[in-house]
Amino acid sequence: MAFQRTALAALMGATMLAAMPSAFAEGVTLHALMEDVPETQIIEKMLPDFEKETGVKVEFEKIGYGDMHDKLVAQLVAPESYYNLLEVDFLWAGEFPAAGWLVDLKPLVEKSDFDLKPFIPAMLDLLGRTDAQLPLIPMYNYSMGLIYRTDLIEDAKLKEAYKAETGKELAKPETLADYVAISKFMKEKAGVAGAAMQGQRGDPNAMEFSNYLFSAGGTYLGADRKVALDSAEGKTALGLYVDNIKNGAQQGALSATLDDTMRLMCSGQAFSMVTYWWMLPQIDNKEKCPAVAGKVALSVMPGGHGESGGWGWGIPKNTSPESQEAAWKFIQWVQSKKIEVARALEGHAPVRSDVYEDPAVLAKYPFYKTALDVVASGKSFPIFAYSAQYEDVLGAQLSLAAGGQATPDAALKAASDGLTQLLNK
Numbered sequence: 001m002a003f004q005r006t007a008l009a010a011l012m013g014a015t016m017l018a019a020m021p022s023a024f025a026e027g028v029t030l031h032a033l034m035e036d037v038p039e040t041q042i043i044e045k046m047l048p049d050f051e052k053e054t055g056v057k058v059e060f061e062k063i064g065y066g067d068m069h070d071k072l073v074a075q076l077v078a079p080e081s082y083y084n085l086l087e088v089d090f091l092w093a094g095e096f097p098a099a100g101w102l103v104d105l106k107p108l109v110e111k112s113d114f115d116l117k118p119f120i121p122a123m124l125d126l127l128g129r130t131d132a133q134l135p136l137i138p139m140y141n142y143s144m145g146l147i148y149r150t151d152l153i154e155d156a157k158l159k160e161a162y163k164a165e166t167g168k169e170l171a172k173p174e175t176l177a178d179y180v181a182i183s184k185f186m187k188e189k190a191g192v193a194g195a196a197m198q199g200q201r202g203d204p205n206a207m208e209f210s211n212y213l214f215s216a217g218g219t220y221l222g223a224d225r226k227v228a229l230d231s232a233e234g235k236t237a238l239g240l241y242v243d244n245i246k247n248g249a250q251q252g253a254l255s256a257t258l259d260d261t262m263r264l265m266c267s268g269q270a271f272s273m274v275t276y277w278w279m280l281p282q283i284d285n286k287e288k289c290p291a292v293a294g295k296v297a298l299s300v301m302p303g304g305h306g307e308s309g310g311w312g313w314g315i316p317k318n319t320s321p322e323s324q325e326a327a328w329k330f331i332q333w334v335q336s337k338k339i340e341v342a343r344a345l346e347g348h349a350p351v352r353s354d355v356y357e358d359p360a361v362l363a364k365y366p367f368y369k370t371a372l373d374v375v376a377s378g379k380s381f382p383i384f385a386y387s388a389q390y391e392d393v394l395g396a397q398l399s400l401a402a403g404g405q406a407t408p409d410a411a412l413k414a415a416s417d418g419l420t421q422l423l424n425k
Contacts, residue, residue: 028326029057032085033072035311036062039140040087042346043334050333056326058085065089069388076101076316084323085330086314088136091391093128093312094384097135103315106134108328118337118352120372126380127312136312137331138351144211144306145374146179147265147280148172148272151295152190161189173302176215179272180240183248186271194248196261196270199402202395204257207307207381209398211274212237214379215303220419221382227423230416238401238408245402254402268292274301276309277374278349280367298370300377308378310351344368351375386422393418 034040040062047058061083063071069092075081076096088096096102109116116124123138152158153170162170162185173179183194198204213219218233228234245253250264264270265283268291273279277298286293300306313335315327333339340348340355345364349371350356356372365371382390394415401411 027055028322029059030085030323030326030330031059031061031083032087033068033083034060034062034087035065035068038347039311039343039349042343042348045346046334046339046342050330053333054326054329056329058330076318079318080320081316081318084316084319085327086316087139088127088312088314090126090308090310090312090380090383091387093126093136094387096314097128097133098385101316101318102135103317103324104133104135105137105315105328105331106132109134112328112332114332118354119335120351120353120376122308122376122378122380123310123351126308126310126378126383128383136314137335139311139313139335140349141308141310141351141375141378142276142278142349143308143310143375143378144207144274144301145277145370146173146272146274146299146301146306147283147296148299149192149270149292149295150297152186152192152271155190158186158190161185172297172299176212176237176240176301176303179215179302180244180248183244183272187248190271192268193250193264193270194272195244195250196256196264196273197245197249197253198256198258198261199245199249199254199399200257201392201399203391204395205398205402206391206395207309208274209238209241209394210307210379210381211301212241214305214307215301216240217303219379225423227416227420229419230413234412234416235409238398238412241398242401242408254399265289265296266292274306276349277371278347281347281365298367298374300370300373305377305379306374308375308380382419382423384423386425390419390422393422 040060044060051057072083075083119138123141127136127138153172159170162168166181173182186192186194198208213234216233216237218231218237220229222228250270261273261275262279265273266289280296280298283289284293284296313331315324337352337354340350340352341358341361344350344355344361353372355361356368361368381387397411397415400406401408
């Protein structure tokens with residue numbers, strides 16, 4: 001009975017919220033805890049325009065990622081949350097709805113005729129969209145692909161040596177096995193690290209390995225939501241990951257982070273890196289990275305799928321009806337095509353396919369055409385109440401395998417068992 005009363009109250013609240021007149025939100029101030037990154041800064045510059053249009057003021061409190069989760073949770077379990085607009089990482093997209101902290105946005109979408117069709121399906125699914133509910137609206141993505149050196153791929157001497165050694169043409173890799181083979185070749189013959197790898201235990205290596213897993217045709221969970229990591233494809237992926245980190249990557253890869261790989265690639269001391277697609281313009285920059293600018297390209301991960309990541313907007317339940325209505329008004333505005341295009345022209349990573357295809361965006365950033373393929377083909381890390389904890393479990397096993405302290409098969413089984421245990425909690 002308690003559950004039924006809670007569900008009924010939530011449904012009535014959402015229905016009332018959807019029916020509120022727009023003037024109801026005027027004079028409200030929205031408070032959002034935001035990660036201090038360029039995406040936040042791009043939106044922050046536009047907030048005066050939203051206030052001018054709606055009368056709703058929005059204030060961003062910017063902090064580092066490591067402090068966000070705990071600070072948000074403390075407010076979400078309180079009688080009333082100070083933060084009445086939420087920025088939610090996909091790793092929390094299982095936890096927050098399961099705890100009952102978020103307003104279901106599906107009735108609001110239907111009542112306001114907010115068009116979800118332009119949103120990339122992979123992004124909606126990543127953030128917990130089901131037939132029954134819509135906890136979050138996508139905000140921006142950090143899907144991963146392959147950035148590689150075109151000058152090395154096209155070098156005549158390297159092409160000749162690779163053909164003599166392997167019998168194959170040296171070209172953009174189409175399979176994970178080809179990528180690792182080229183990576184090792186580049187380290188041996190081109191005098192650079194074949195792959196700038198972020199092998200630090202936890203989020204860095206868990207996210208990087210996920211690209212290998214999806215590229216090899218593997219998955220964490222099957223269609224039945226049962227653990228499917230310990231499979232032939234999973235073993236292939238981990239075997240190739242360990243091979244590359246031992247024989248293709250830079251010295252010290254086991255402790256390297258994203259910043260380390262960025263510096264290595266920028267300096268011209270690496271052939272490739274598996275990373276976020278929007279790192280390309282930072283590397284292809286004559287002022288910041290003169291050693292490689294004009295010599296790099298982006299592609300979908302070899303094998304056709306990489307790791308998908310992203311953030312979404314949510315509305316906390318423990319806030320006033322007025323602020324909830326204002327928050328929904330802001331979400332519709334900030335994720336409209338007009339505003340997303342304006343954000344994209346400043347470097348935003350869109351979540352709508354029509355923004356990637358916009359002529360003004362493509363004129364400024366031609367590589368967004370490939371970026372759309374990277375995002376649309378992305379697959380997700382397991383999203384459930386303990387996603388963040390599983391990063392640590394997986395990362396520990398990857399480190400053991402890459403450091404030679406466990407066999408790949410044993411590490412994969414332990415990582416699979418750890419996922420099963422967390423799913424059963």
